[in-house]
Amino acid sequence: MDKKKLIKKFDKQADKYEKYLQKQQGKMFRSKMFSKASGKTLEVAIGAGLNMPYYPKSIELIGVDFSPEMLKKARKAAEQYGIRAKLQLADVEELDFEENTFDTIVSSGTLCTYQDPLHMLNQFQRWCKPDGQILMIEHGISQFRSITWLQNRLNGLAKRAIGCNMNRDIQRLLKDSDLSIEKMDRIMLGSLYLIHAKPS
Numbered sequence: 539m540d541k542k543k544l545i546k547k548f549d550k551q552a553d554k555y556e557k558y559l560q561k562q563q564g565k566m567f568r569s570k571m572f573s574k575a576s577g578k579t580l581e582v583a584i585g586a587g588l589n590m591p592y593y594p595k596s597i598e599l600i601g602v603d604f605s606p607e608m609l610k611k612a613r614k615a616a617e618q619y620g621i622r623a624k625l626q627l628a629d630v631e632e633l634d635f636e637e638n639t640f641d642t643i644v645s646s647g648t649l650c651t652y653q654d655p656l657h658m659l660n661q662f663q664r665w666c667k668p669d670g671q672i673l674m675i676e677h678g679i680s681q682f683r684s685i686t687w688l689q690n691r692l693n694g695l696a697k698r699a700i701g702c703n704m705n706r707d708i709q710r711l712l713k714d715s716d717l718s719i720e721k722m723d724r725i726m727l728g729s730l731y732l733i734h735a736k737p738s
């Protein structure tokens with residue numbers, strides 16, 4: 539999909555994401571994963587800042603998103619939760635940071651939207667310090683045939699409605715990437731992936 543259209547799609551969803559933030563949607567998993575962030579932390583496609591409540595106050599956060607409306611909400615969330623954050627309006631697929639820059643890279647619900655998710659995973663490998671960590675919560679294809687069938691059927695609709703693919707094979711993408719997977723739990727009928735990775 540044309541990126542301008544995709545940005546508009548996400549701009550329109552910013553109020554909805556702010557409500558998710560207020561309700562602390564996904565608190566159990568977000569808190570479990572992202573309270574482990576430390577040091578210089580990059581959050582890609584940060585959206586309305588739904589992970590802000592769970593970050594340790596000591597981190598130095600760089601958040602990137604290409605939706606101006608999402609980024610406005612993320613700025614408010616950083617203030618509300620006292621997180622030192624530099625927020626950058628950019629297409630993260632076009633960005634490049636210096637090699638070995640970040641102690642932690644965070645990604646939640648982003649591999650479903652990129653044009654080239656494998657490229658992004660390989661960028662995490664480049665941008666993360668050798669002793670750093672990559673923490674991800676991603677949704678994708680289930681392990682169960684009936685759910686997979688539904689995900690494949692609904693994928694076109696989800697892409698048009700919210701700019702999101704439901705049927706990406708996250709495990710395959712990770713295996714094909716340069717990253718090394720330390721731990722991966724699959725929950726919610728195998729469609730939600732909690733991933734601890736590191737550079738290989």
Ligand SMILES: C[S@@+](CC[C@H](N)C(=O)[O-])C[C@H]1O[C@@H](n2cnc3c(N)ncnc32)[C@H](O)[C@@H]1O
Pocket residue numbers: 545548549555582583584585586587588589602603604605608628629630631645646647648651652702
């Ligand atoms: C499904 S939302 C997830 C937001 C957030 N990560 C969360 O956990 O709530 C996807 C976000 O990715 C952003 N996004 C998608 N593709 C992007 C890209 N290429 N560069 C920057 N942001 C992108 C969208 O604007 C949106 O805020």
